[in-house]
Every structure is written in structure tokens, then in C-alpha cells.
Amino acid sequence: MSKSVSIEKDINMIRAMSYVFNSLCYLQDEPLCCRCDSFVESFETAKEKFLSLEKSVNKNRVIPDEIRRLLSNVYAILAGLTIPENTLRQDKTGNCTIHSEVCLATSALRFYEEMEQLTHNKEVLIK
Numbered sequence: 001m002s003k004s005v006s007i008e009k010d011i012n013m014i015r016a017m018s019y020v021f022n023s024l025c026y027l028q029d030e031p032l033c034c035r036c037d038s039f040v041e042s043f044e045t046a047k048e049k050f051l052s053l054e055k056s057v058n059k060n061r062v063i064p065d066e067i068r069r070l071l072s073n074v075y076a077i078l079a080g081l082t083i084p085e086n087t088l089r090q091d092k093t094g095n096c097t098i099h100s101e102v103c104l105a106t107s108a109l110r111f112y113e114e115m116e117q118l119t120h121n122k123e124v125l126i127k
Contacts, residue, residue: 016115018070023108036090042105
């Protein structure tokens with residue numbers, strides 16, 4: 001994979017990760033989502049994926065400043081996000097009536113995972 005393709009991939013993944021964390025930041029104030037297991041699980045998974053992405057990005061010193069600002073925004077969200085204890089699966093308790101396949105927290109994470117898969121498939125095609 002060429003260096004420009006690698007940088008393009010990192011930029012796209014940072015943009016997608018920024019979307020995920022901004023969505024999770026919004027959901028921490030949503031009355032049901034913030035107390036749901038799916039929110040916590042999505043946050044933990046997104047955090048792990050972000051740490052992996054961060055390592056890759058830090059190898060590329062030519063990431064544009066506006067993209068680095070997106071990274072800074074994710075750091076700020078990570079620092080300020082409140083993860084509650086004793087969460088429950090809100091759809092299982094009957095509190096959340098949104099269909100489980102349209103869960104707000106997991107939908108944001110699924111978007112990122114689909115981007116990862118598409119990017120991986122593109123890399124395979126380039127090789």
C-alpha cells in the first residue's frame with residue numbers, strides 16, 4: 001500500500017471515528033441511551049478501535065491540521081464522557097422501544113466498522 005493511500009485511509013478513519021465519538025457524546029445526555037449496556041459496550045469498543053487507529057495515525061506525520069483537530073476533539077470527548085455504572089439493556093427492560101437493529105449507540109459504531117471493512121476490501125483490491 002502506498003504512503004498516500006495509507007494517509008488517505010487514516011484520514012477517512014479519523015473522520016469516521018470522530019463521527020462515532022460525537023454521536024456517543026450526544027447519547028450520554030439522551031435519557032435512555034446513557035443508561036444502556038449498548039451505549040457502554042459501544043463506547044468501550046470505539047475506545048479500543050480509536051487507540052489502535054491513533055497508533056497508525058501517529059506514524060504519519062503529514063496528517064493535515066484540520067484532521068488532527070478531529071483527533072483532538074476525540075481526546076476531549078474521551079476525557080469528558082461519563083460512563084455510568086449498573087447499566088441495563090434498555091430494550092430488554094421495555095424502556096426503549098426503538099428496534100434493536102436501529103440502536104443509536106450501536107448504529108454509530110456499526111458505521112465505523114463498515115468503513116473499516118470497506119477500507120480493508122479496497123486495500124485487498126489494490127494489492
